[in-house]
Amino acid sequence: MSIVAVVLVIIAALVLAALLSPVAIYIHSVRAGGKTDGSLSIRWVIFLFRYLLRDRLIEILILGKCIARIPRKKPERKKPEKPEGKKPEKIKRPMPPIGEILNLGRPALRLLRDLIHAFRLKYLDIDVTFGLDEPACTGMLTGLMHSVRGSSAVRDNIRFTPDFTQSVLNWNVKAEISTVPIKMVVPLARFVTSSQTIRSMLRIIRG
Numbered sequence: 001m002s003i004v005a006v007v008l009v010i011i012a013a014l015v016l017a018a019l020l021s022p023v024a025i026y027i028h029s030v031r032a033g034g035k036t037d038g039s040l041s042i043r044w045v046i047f048l049f050r051y052l053l054r055d056r057l058i059e060i061l062i063l064g065k066c067i068a069r070i071p072r073k074k075p076e077r078k079k080p081e082k083p084e085g086k087k088p089e090k091i092k093r094p095m096p097p098i099g100e101i102l103n104l105g106r107p108a109l110r111l112l113r114d115l116i117h118a119f120r121l122k123y124l125d126i127d128v129t130f131g132l133d134e135p136a137c138t139g140m141l142t143g144l145m146h147s148v149r150g151s152s153a154v155r156d157n158i159r160f161t162p163d164f165t166q167s168v169l170n171w172n173v174k175a176e177i178s179t180v181p182i183k184m185v186v187p188l189a190r191f192v193t194s195s196q197t198i199r200s201m202l203r204i205i206r207g
Contacts, residue, residue: 019182021045023086024122027175029053038173044181103200107191114187123176124157131169138162 006098021044026052029038041050081152132138149155191197 018045019185020180023179025177025179027173027177029171029173031172032170088160101200103196107194107197111187111191114190115184118183118187119177119179121154121175122178123174124154125172125174126158126160127172128160128170129163129168130160131166131168133167135164135170138164 013072024043026041026043027038028040029036031037037054039052040051043047046063048059048064050059050061051057052059058070059066060068060070130138130141132141139162142160145160149158149160152158
């Protein structure tokens with residue numbers, strides 16, 4: 001076996017091992033006193049990607065060591081430009097083929113359903129305090145939330161406290177979701193290679 005073949009086999013084995021390695025997603029969101037904080041972390045193999053909401057910072061860690069910190073820049077507000085002279089005529093663009101887009105609806109919904117089933121909820125803890133301007137509305141919302149929680153499989157992990165004295169919304173949410181990348185590759189490949197998807201995409205591209 002040549003060196004190139006050996007290298008290809010090793011790369012294929014590494015890719016397969018990565019696709020079979022679980023991905024864990026951790027979500028933590030807190031709101032108190034009108035301020036929201038929290039983080040979103042994605043752990044995969046030796047990598048950890050973390051986004052800190054308050055600091056607007058993205059961190060990339062390998063084996064627990066931070067190798068990069070990427071601050072998220074705030075979007076700059078552009079000043080409205082004053083019109084000078086005549087306005088340029090708008091170029092009329094051809095309408096997209098709505099029929100072909102609608103034909104993608106069924107395979108797209110199937111893809112979305114399969115992707116949702118690829119994830120597994122491992123942990124969930126929700127604690128919410130809420131109140132509306134009108135105490136009667138707060139009571140109605142409380143009854144609605146009780147009925148929704150009663151039909152949920154994780155109702156014991158969902159707690160809420162109504163506040164009839166003021167308008168308020170505070171929460172503390174913790175969740176852990178896991179998946180295996182190969183579970184997402186299969187439905188994506190099924191969607192891309194579907195004859196209906198290919199036919200509709202070609203017609204959309206051709207206009």
